[in-house]
Amino acid sequence: xxxxxxxxxxxxxxxxxxxxxxxxxxxxxxxxxxxxxxxxxxxxxxxxxxxxxxxxxxxxxxxxxxxxxxxxxxxxxxxxxxxxxxxxxxxxxxxxxxxxxxxxxxxxxxxxxxxxxxxxxxx
Amino acid sequence: xxxxxxxxxxxxxxxxxxxxxxxxxxxxxxxxxxxxxxxxxxxxxxxxxxxxxxxxxxxxxxxxxxxxxxxxxxxxxxxxxxxxxxxxxxxxxxxxxxxxxxxxxxxxxxxxxxxxxxxxxxx
DNA sequence: CACCTGTATCGACAGACGTCAACATAGACA
DNA sequence: TGTCTATGTTGACGTCTGTCGATACAGGTG
Numbered sequence: 001x002x003x004x005x006x007x008x009x010x011x012x013x014x015x016x017x018x019x020x021x022x023x024x025x026x027x028x029x030x031x032x033x034x035x036x037x038x039x040x041x042x043x044x045x046x047x048x049x050x051x052x053x054x055x056x057x058x059x060x061x062x063x064x065x066x067x068x069x070x071x072x073x074x075x076x077x078x079x080x081x082x083x084x085x086x087x088x089x090x091x092x093x094x095x096x097x098x099x100x101x102x103x104x105x106x107x108x109x110x111x112x113x114x115x116x117x118x119x120x121x122x123x
Numbered sequence: 124x125x126x127x128x129x130x131x132x133x134x135x136x137x138x139x140x141x142x143x144x145x146x147x148x149x150x151x152x153x154x155x156x157x158x159x160x161x162x163x164x165x166x167x168x169x170x171x172x173x174x175x176x177x178x179x180x181x182x183x184x185x186x187x188x189x190x191x192x193x194x195x196x197x198x199x200x201x202x203x204x205x206x207x208x209x210x211x212x213x214x215x216x217x218x219x220x221x222x223x224x225x226x227x228x229x230x231x232x233x234x235x236x237x238x239x240x241x242x243x244x245x246x
Numbered sequence: 247c248a249c250c251t252g253t254a255t256c257g258a259c260a261g262a263c264g265t266c267a268a269c270a271t272a273g274a275c276a
Numbered sequence: 277t278g279t280c281t282a283t284g285t286t287g288a289c290g291t292c293t294g295t296c297g298a299t300a301c302a303g304g305t306g
Contacts, residue, residue, distance in 0.1 A: 026183065040172040047164075049162075055149060069282070077265070078284095083264080083265080103282080119238050202295080203295055
């Protein structure tokens with residue numbers, strides 16, 4: 001599926017150690033220490049205002065993806081934007097792909113869905 | 124009895140500045156800087172493994188509430204537990220009430236629902 | 247009253263984190 | 277090849293944060 005083997009930005013890291021289907025709704029049962037350790041990273045990634053804006057810029061961008069150049073205007077320097085996008089990638093919330101000169105980011109729906117699942121109240 | 128005016132723990136802070144109904148799904152439109160600033164605090168609160176466990180312990184506890192004594196076994200000291208519960212309170216995710224000797228925490232459903240709403244994918 | 251238990255606060259410390267300027271790298275194009 | 281633009285990486289800096297022991301406060305019980 002998808003990448004045969006040549007996606008530098010995608011392949012560099014083992015993707016998301018946080019991975020996809022993790023935990024039941026938080027109301028269902030207490031998380032184990034291990035589950036909490038892995039899952040907290042996803043929430044932490046959205047716990048910074050700049051990252052939250054970057055994420056919403058990607059998520060709401062037409063076509064479901066955005067070039068870095070489209071979303072860089074969030075009030076911090078370019079290296080800082082790059083740093084935050086990396087954090088969002090490492091958390092599994094975004095994926096990136098270089099196409100020619102530009103790098104495009106898109107939301108990883110399964111991870112976001114997993115987060116939403118955990119916040120489901122009184123299932 | 125139901126204290127007429129002496130609820131130190133509850134009254135001390137203006138509850139959640141984060142408040143309740145904030146933002147549309149992150150896929151709908153980019154957050155403003157101000158929205159992101161206020162909203163990131165909620166995700167940040169769940170971005171720590173210990174806090175995430177404490178939250179799930181409260182959320183999944185029978186009766187919808189839990190005494191601190193019920194949830195203190197998360198591997199950190201009692202002051203640290205108290206510190207984290209305060210953070211969750213300040214973020215608006217939990218409320219607390221002292222009843223006699225014990226203090227009970229419960230989930231603030233509206234705030235959690237707001238977070239879930241933001242994570243809704245593709246409206 | 248004194249004493250005990252449950253919970254919050256204080257003060258200190260180490261480590262994590264956000265930020266930037268400087269530099270490095272990758273493509274496009276001449 | 278060289279140069280230009282877009283993006284990532286490095287190193288440094290100050291601030292925030294998680295943690296603990298010591299202490300304070302609240303309420304129950306004797």
